[in-house]
Amino acid sequence: xxxxxxxxxxxSLKHFNGPVTGTELAAAIGPGLEKAALALKIDGEVLxxxxxxxxxxxxxxxxxxxxxxxxxxxxxxxHVMAEAVQELFPGxxxxxxxxxxxxxxxxxxxxxxxxPVDLEKIEAKMMEIIKRDDAFVREVWSRDEAVRHFTDIGExxxxxxxxxxxxxxxxxxxxQGDWMDLCRGPHLPSTGHxxxxxxxxxxxxxxxxxxxxxxxxxxxYGTSWRDEKELKAHLDMLxxxxxxxxxxxxREMDLFHFQEEAVGSVFWHPKGxxxxxxxxxxxxxxxxxxGYVEINTPDIMxxxxxxxxxxxxxxxxxxxxxxxxxDRVFALxxxxxxxxxxxxxxxxxxxxxxxxxxAEFGKVHRFEPSGALHGLMRVRAFTQDDAHxxxxxxxxxxxxxxxxxxxxDIYSDFGFDDVRIKFSDRPDMRIxxxxxxxxxxxxxxxxxEATGLEYSINPGEGAFYGPKLEFVLRDAIGRDWQCGTxxxxxxxxxxxxxxxxxxDGEKHHPVMLHRxxxxxxxxxxxxxxEHYAGSLPLWMAPLQAVVAxxxxxxxxxxxxxxxxxxxxGIRTKLDSRNEKINYKVREHSHAKVPAxxxxxxxxxxxxxxxxxxxxxxxxxxxxxxxxxxxxxxEGVSPSGR
RNA sequence: GCCGCCGUAGCUCAGUGGUAGAGCGCACCCUUGGUAAGGGUGAGGUCGAGAGUUCGAUUCUCUCCGGCGGCACCA
Numbered sequence: 001x002x003x004x005x006x007x008x009x010x011x012s013l014k015h016f017n018g019p020v021t022g023t024e025l026a027a028a029i030g031p032g033l034e035k036a037a038l039a040l041k042i043d044g045e046v047l048x049x050x051x052x053x054x055x056x057x058x059x060x061x062x063x064x065x066x067x068x069x070x071x072x073x074x075x076x077x078x079h080v081m082a083e084a085v086q087e088l089f090p091g092x093x094x095x096x097x098x099x100x101x102x103x104x105x106x107x108x109x110x111x112x113x114x115x116p117v118d119l120e121k122i123e124a125k126m127m128e129i130i131k132r133d134d135a136f137v138r139e140v141w142s143r144d145e146a147v148r149h150f151t152d153i154g155e156x157x158x159x160x161x162x163x164x165x166x167x168x169x170x171x172x173x174x175x176q177g178d179w180m181d182l183c184r185g186p187h188l189p190s191t192g193h194x195x196x197x198x199x200x201x202x203x204x205x206x207x208x209x210x211x212x213x214x215x216x217x218x219x220x221y222g223t224s225w226r227d228e229k230e231l232k233a234h235l236d237m238l239x240x241x242x243x244x245x246x247x248x249x250x251r252e253m254d255l256f257h258f259q260e261e262a263v264g265s266v267f268w269h270p271k272g273x274x275x276x277x278x279x280x281x282x283x284x285x286x287x288x289x290x291g292y293v294e295i296n297t298p299d300i301m302x303x304x305x306x307x308x309x310x311x312x313x314x315x316x317x318x319x320x321x322x323x324x325x326x327d328r329v330f331a332l333x334x335x336x337x338x339x340x341x342x343x344x345x346x347x348x349x350x351x352x353x354x355x356x357x358x359a360e361f362g363k364v365h366r367f368e369p370s371g372a373l374h375g376l377m378r379v380r381a382f383t384q385d386d387a388h389x390x391x392x393x394x395x396x397x398x399x400x401x402x403x404x405x406x407x408x409d410i411y412s413d414f415g416f417d418d419v420r421i422k423f424s425d426r427p428d429m430r431i432x433x434x435x436x437x438x439x440x441x442x443x444x445x446x447x448x449e450a451t452g453l454e455y456s457i458n459p460g461e462g463a464f465y466g467p468k469l470e471f472v473l474r475d476a477i478g479r480d481w482q483c484g485t486x487x488x489x490x491x492x493x494x495x496x497x498x499x500x501x502x503x504d505g506e507k508h509h510p511v512m513l514h515r516x517x518x519x520x521x522x523x524x525x526x527x528x529x530e531h532y533a534g535s536l537p538l539w540m541a542p543l544q545a546v547v548a549x550x551x552x553x554x555x556x557x558x559x560x561x562x563x564x565x566x567x568x569g570i571r572t573k574l575d576s577r578n579e580k581i582n583y584k585v586r587e588h589s590h591a592k593v594p595a596x597x598x599x600x601x602x603x604x605x606x607x608x609x610x611x612x613x614x615x616x617x618x619x620x621x622x623x624x625x626x627x628x629x630x631x632x633x634e635g636v637s638p639s640g641r
Numbered sequence: 642g643c644c645g646c647c648g649u650a651g652c653u654c655a656g657u658g659g660u661a662g663a664g665c666g667c668a669c670c671c672u673u674g675g676u677a678a679g680g681g682u683g684a685g686g687u688c689g690a691g692a693g694u695u696c697g698a699u700u701c702u703c704u705c706c707g708g709c710g711g712c713a714c715c716a
Contacts, residue, residue: 105711113645204711205644212713216644219711251652260689260707315716369642369714370707378715429716463663463716487716551673578673584678600675612676619676 008060022049025226026061036063037073038188046072048138048186064193064226076136076188077126077198077224078106083179084125085220088118090341094181095157095208095217101164102234103198103223107206109157114218119200122220126198134177135194138185146171146182150634157208158182190249197225199235246526247375249534253592255542256264256376259560264373264380266522270540274571276383278540278637279521280361283385283410285639290406292357292387297339299363303329309338309495310431314464318367336362337489337514340388341496344510349500355391355399357538361521362386376526390498393443396511400447400469400486403515407471407484408453410517413638414528421453422482424461431465432491440488441467443511447488463514471517475531483524513631528619535614538594539637545572546593547609548584550600552576557604561597561624568632595631 006014006025014028026037026049039383040047041060046068053059062068078097085092085108097106108114127220141149143162162171162182174183188194200222208214221592227230242248250256255272258265268276284294300322306312311319311334330496340358349356363383372378404421411419423445426437433465444467448455455469462468471484489512492498499507518524528536533632538544547562555576565572575584582597590595598610598619609627610619622630 034687116646202710203645206712207643210713212643216712218644221711258708264705311716317712318716337716364714371642371644371712372714374709427716465716494690546678549673550675553673580672580674581676583678584676589677596676598676602675610676617676 005056006053007056009058009060012507019052019054021052022047022059022061025053025059029061033061033063037061038063038066038069038193039186041068043285044188048136049189050138051186055123059274069226070224071099072186072188073194073226076103076191076194077222078104079136079174079176079181079183079187080126080129080191080194081122081200081220081222082106082108082181083129085121086179088121088125089114091154093155093157096161099224103201103221104429105206105219105221107208107217107219109208109215109217114203114220116203119203119220123200126194127196129176130191130194130196132177133190134175135190136187137175138187139173139175140596141171141173143171146173149630150182160351168461171623194224195227197227197229197231199223199231202324237477241479241530243534244477244530245375246377246529249529250376252590253534253542255412255529258375263370264368264378266376266381271527274542275536276521276525277280279524280383280385282413282540282637282639283518284359284361285637286406286410287357287359287385287387289639290402291356292359294359294361295340295343296360297332297336297343297362299365300332301339303331305338305342306331309492310465311335311338314429314431320365320367332365333362336360336364336386337388337492338385338496338510340386341492341498341512342500344388344390345496349390349510351392351500351502354500355389355390357387359385359387359397376522379490379520379522382523384516385518385521386514386516389515390493390500390510392502392508393439393511396443396488396513397447397450399513400444400488401450403486403513404448404451404453404469407486407517411471411473411484415531416473416475420474420480421448422458422461422470422471422472423448423455424458424463424468424470426467427460427462427464428463428506429464431495436490437467440490444469444486444488463487463489465489466514468514473527474532475527477530479530480521481527483527484517485515485519489514534592536592537595538631538634541592541594542571543573543593544570544590544635545595545597546575546584546588547572547597547599548575548581548588550581550598552578553601554599554604558599561599561609564624564628565597565631568628568635570628570631570635585612597627 004016004019008014022037022040027034037049039049039062040051041062042053043057081096082094089110093109095107095109097104146162148160150162165171172183172185173180174185174187200220202221204219204221205216206219208217223232223234253271254269256268258268286477303312319334322330324330342362343358354638361383363381365381368378368380389399406421425441448469466485466487466489468485472480472482474480493509493512498510500510502508545565547558549558558574558576562572562574586594592614594614596612598612603609607624608621609624610621611627
């Protein structure tokens with residue numbers, strides 16, 4: 001029997017005379033670890049603690065504190081839930097139940113729908129199973145045996161899963177007490193290790209194997225943690241996220257609304273529109289500085305143009321059309337690019353004109369499926385901060401790099417410093433030859449590599465006309481949002497007859513880069529609201545300051561203060577209502593007004609104001625001029641600083 | 642689009658087979674009060690829409706519309 005040398009995370013070596021199990025290894029290191037050991041990580045692969053270590057390897061013992069433990073706990077919670085469901089609801093078939101971010105789910109096949117009350121029952125049953133503390137026992141079965149078994153007990157989904165496993169795959173079954181499930185593992189030693197830090201959260205429908213042609217299963221989502229304290233922290237986070245929900249803030253702050261007559265389209269209120277305009281003003285200024293020109297193109301254009309561009313064929317299903325007079329069919333633009341090319345095509349372009357950066361705040365309409373709509377985040381009509389850069393092939397890399405830099409720079413003005421990039425390559429549904437795609441992908445890849453930024457690959461997710469980069473930013477409470485996009489397009493310029501005259505005197509098709517930084521202004525507004533929890537930085541707050549009087553004696557002076565603020569460009573309002581200052585402060589704080597200037601006898605006497613900032617507890621007594629100057633300075637957008 | 646849940650006052654929500662209630666908000670009155678709710682009075686609802694069952698429907702059933710949570714989709 002050969003010796004086995006095991007390297008532990010601290011670099012130390014343990015020698016054994018032959019293979020050892022994880023349990024034996026843990027015991028050899030110390031009794032405390034033996035007790036705490038939950039699983040093994042052998043050369044980066046997580047395995048059951050009972051697995052045996054056969055050859056020299058780097059091994060880590062996973063305990064409850066390890067990062068990898070959460071995944072195991074969640075996966076096991078899913079198994080326990082499945083057992084509970086089958087105990088309570090005989091006849092229910094199990095399908096799959098993985099761990100996911102913050103929790104797990106399990107998909108069941110059952111005629112009758114589960115109800116919220118059922119969730120409570122299932123939780124109670126899960127507690128029983130956890131208390132039983134049955135060991136998770138791994139068994140290796142043959143394919144035929146496994147298929148026969150699951151078919152016999154009426155688990156047709158499991159039988160199907162096993163049937164479809166690739167040849168040569170080891171088929172493992174995990175038992176917990178009398179219950180068993182097909183599972184790759186690994187698992188904790190026993191159900192008791194799941195603990196009490198879990199909660200079932202919601203019921204949902206989900207297609208079998210994620211395919212909308214298949215039947216729909218019932219999915220139960222849950223969250224699971226190391227202990228009740230961690231669970232509580234997560235539930236608190238969910239509550240916080242709910243408080244930040246932009247739909248709620250939109251109503252509370254009187255920014256926008258939706259109604260039946262225009263499902264998926266926004267009714268912007270004065271305050272919301274002010275915010276929206278702030279963002280456009282900011283972006284316009286940044287783009288002007290970055291060498292863009294701005295255009296505007298028609299919302300409704302003839303079907304013929306969309307046929308030529310390829311939109312009609314590839315995405316006509318998602319386009320709104322209008323049949324007006326004279327037998328012509330028109331479409332509301334779902335994208336700005338074809339219109340942009342028409343502007344480019346006016347007059348003859350020389351290589352000297354390139355790169356030509358043409359921006360458009362275009363409002364696009366897309367027929368999104370009803371189930372996809374979600375507040376400002378997913379709408380049927382939205383405004384893009386779109387631009388199309390016409391350039392030569394040689395300029396692609398430089399232009400892409402400049403766009404990437406601009407995006408990151410702009411995001412940081414909004415407090416988004418954690419940005420990831422996804423590279424999406426050719427989709428099945430596409431136009432253009434493979435040759436063109438090869439070129440486009442290579443060009444975009446070299447551009448993203450030139451930025452030095454890390455990126456991940458998103459296979460098959462590109463636009464139908466070209467590959468793209470997607471910029472994903474992480475908000476204040478750790479959620480990811482995809483916003484900006486940069487696409488290389490060697491197809492549309494050809495389809496829509498765009499040319500430039502090169503140094504050789506010949507006509508060539510330019511390369512077109514599509515890019516949007518905010519993406520959808522509507523969506524970005526929603527993201528900002530949630531990111532800032534409604535407490536927007538002063539420069540984009542719709543109402544920046546309120547002047548509030550203590551008593552009516554201060555009315556005249558308050559008007560003066562209000563006018564001074566207004567004269568300095570501060571969006572302000574006077575509150576001289578017959579209410580106590582407590583009441584006024586509370587109300588304007590709830591409305592997320594960044595600054596409240598209180599004036600009473602004390603301030604009138606020496607022309608001061610008492611400035612209170614949102615979220616603060618104290619006030620600051622300032623000379624009127626100083627307060628105005630300070631707020632005016634803060635009210636300038638980062639693009640103007 | 643699919644599955645599930647939901648739809649009662651401006652908002653948040655209670656409630657009932659015999660045509661409705663609270664808190665906040667709103668209006669008016671009293672109160673002139675120094676930093677997150679002073680007090681009183683009052684107005685306000687086709688109980689999402691349509692059909693059915695019933696002597697009678699906001700309540701039960703069905704259809705539709707919309708919202709929410711997922712799934713699928715996201716040029």
